Amino acid sequence: MAKRAKAPAKRSRAALKHPKVSPGELLTLLDFVRYATSRFNEAKLTFAHGTTDPVADAAFLVCETLHLHPDQFESFATARVASHEARSILDVIGRRVSSGKPAAYLVNKIYMRGLPFYVDERxxxxxxxxxxxxxxxxxxxxxxxxxxxxxxxxxxxxxxxxxxxxxxxxxxxxxxxxxxxxxxxxxxxxxxxxxxxxxxxxxxxxxxxxxxxxxxxxxxxxxxxxxxxxxxxxxxxxxxxxxxxxxxxxxxxxxxxxxxxxxxxxxxxxxxxxxxxxxxxxxxxxxxxxxxxxxxxxxxxxxxxxxxxxxxxxxxxxxxxxx
The missing domain is CATH 3.40.50.150 (Vaccinia Virus protein VP39)
Known part of the structure; x- marks a missing residue:
């Protein structure tokens, strides 16, 4: 019984790693932030690496993928995202969930006092x-x-x-x-x-x-x-x-x-x-x-x-x- 009980959890983790969403279903920066926030909450991720909650983490990853400074998010929140950009955003969201690595490692970037710095696992x-x-x-x-x-x-x-x-x-x-x-x-x-x-x-x-x-x-x-x-x-x-x-x-x-x-x-x-x-x-x-x-x-x-x-x-x- 115990072994059978574990099977749904494995399927759930697999579903998290392989989202079925199509890039065309999400249009604006806000759409991607909302989607990422939902996935981060579902995966019970931890936020202690420059961002303090799933929304901030999601906005950070979306902006970095689109080569936008975090301060520019509000200016472009309702802007449409190109299809190739959408694929890149979905990829980094998936890697954040499946790897459990801090967002900063996925984009090799962190901001302190508004200044950008390079970071990696070293x-x-x-x-x-x-x-x-x-x-x-x-x-x-x-x-x-x-x-x-x-x-x-x-x-x-x-x-x-x-x-x-x-x-x-x-x-x-x-x-x-x-x-x-x-x-x-x-x-x-x-x-x-x-x-x-x-x-x-x-x-x-x-x-x-x-x-x-x-x-x-x-x-x-x-x-x-x-x-x-x-x-x-x-x-x-x-x-x-x-x-x-x-x-x-x-x-x-x-x-x-x-x-x-x-x-x-x-x-x-x-x-x-x-x-x-x-x-x-x-x-x-x-x-x-x-x-x-x-x-x-x-x-x-x-x-x-x-x-x-x-x-x-x-x-x-x-x-x-x-x-």
Whole structure:
């Protein structure tokens, strides 16, 4: 009985992989977004890679397939789609469902703060909250929080640890126009992707990529700002990663038993790599309680974004003296 009960599920998965819809049945961009949303809901996909729901994921894939920036979707939402374009859209929708891969991998593209970046399976799909914080908490912008560094033009040296695809290093290059940026990663494959993004954004003269374990390639150099989005998923989280996340490099997620293995190493040596007025901006996901328990004397300033609460902290060089 148990074996016979499984048969419908297999047929259902096969149906998902081989949609019978004809391109002529769907006419506009909105038609394809609605169709994709239905299929994504049916397949119970996960959305945590730059899009937060099936509609946004569908709109992203439709726009990328049609070579449109996401901001252009509303302008063309009711436009008709050519038959060859329709076939391409249906193909990428089918691959999203059957492969379970993040949408960004299927089109080799992700946007952060409106800027496009190349990504593939060699790097985690970037979705750090730090990108928003560089806009809202630096340079006296009109954000709700404090300006952590008021004069961004005075920042001369920035370090990004665990750079991955290099997105945050590029965003830092825009946020701090006079800064030289060192970006470090232990993965040779990730640095190849980062090099492509740095070049495509014309920052080769200001962003230097280093392969190594955290501070190891940097000798005794000091920085006005250290940015870090390290692996911080704890053991329980690693055991429950959704299918989409399993397509990403495990190295970029695994933070050890409590999620803080790499974070501790960053904190413990941060002060010796900061200038007297410098600070550390570090993302730790849901590890706030574990971090505060591990460092009870620390004076972390927890920062919120549009989609997060207390997942990124700021600590100045003087704050880190109390660890």
């Amino acid at each position: 790097v985690i799909v970037p979705r750090s909250f730090i990108g928003e914080l560089l806009d809202s908490h630096f340079g006296g912008h009109d954000g709700e929080g404090p300006s952590l560094i008021a004069d961004t033009s005075a920042v001369e040296d920035v370090l990004e640890l665990c750079t991955g695809s290099g997105c945050l290093a590029v965003l830092a290059g825009h946020a701090f126009p006079n800064a030289l940026i060192d970006a470090v990663d232990i993965s040779k494959d990730a640095l190849e992707v980062a090099a492509r993004n740095v070049a495509e954004h014309g920052l080769q003269e200001r962003v230097m990529l280093h392969r190594g374990d955290l501070y190891a390639p940097l000798a005794d150099k000091r920085y006005d700002l250290i940015i870090a989005n390290p692996p911080y998923v704890d053991a329980a989280g690693m055991a429950g990663l959704p299918r989409e996340c399993l397509a990403e490099p495990k190295l970029a997620f695994d933070g050890g038993a409590d999620g803080l293995d790499v974070v501790r190493r960053i904190l413990d040596k941060a002060r010796r790599h900061l200038t007297a007025e410098g600070g550390l901006l570090c993302e730790v996901g849901r590890c706030r309680d574990a971090l505060e328990k591990a460092y009870p004397r620390a004076e972390f300033l927890w920062l919120d974004t549009e989609d997060s609460e207390g997942e990124v902290f700021w600590a100045t060089a003087s704050d880190l003296a109390h660890l």
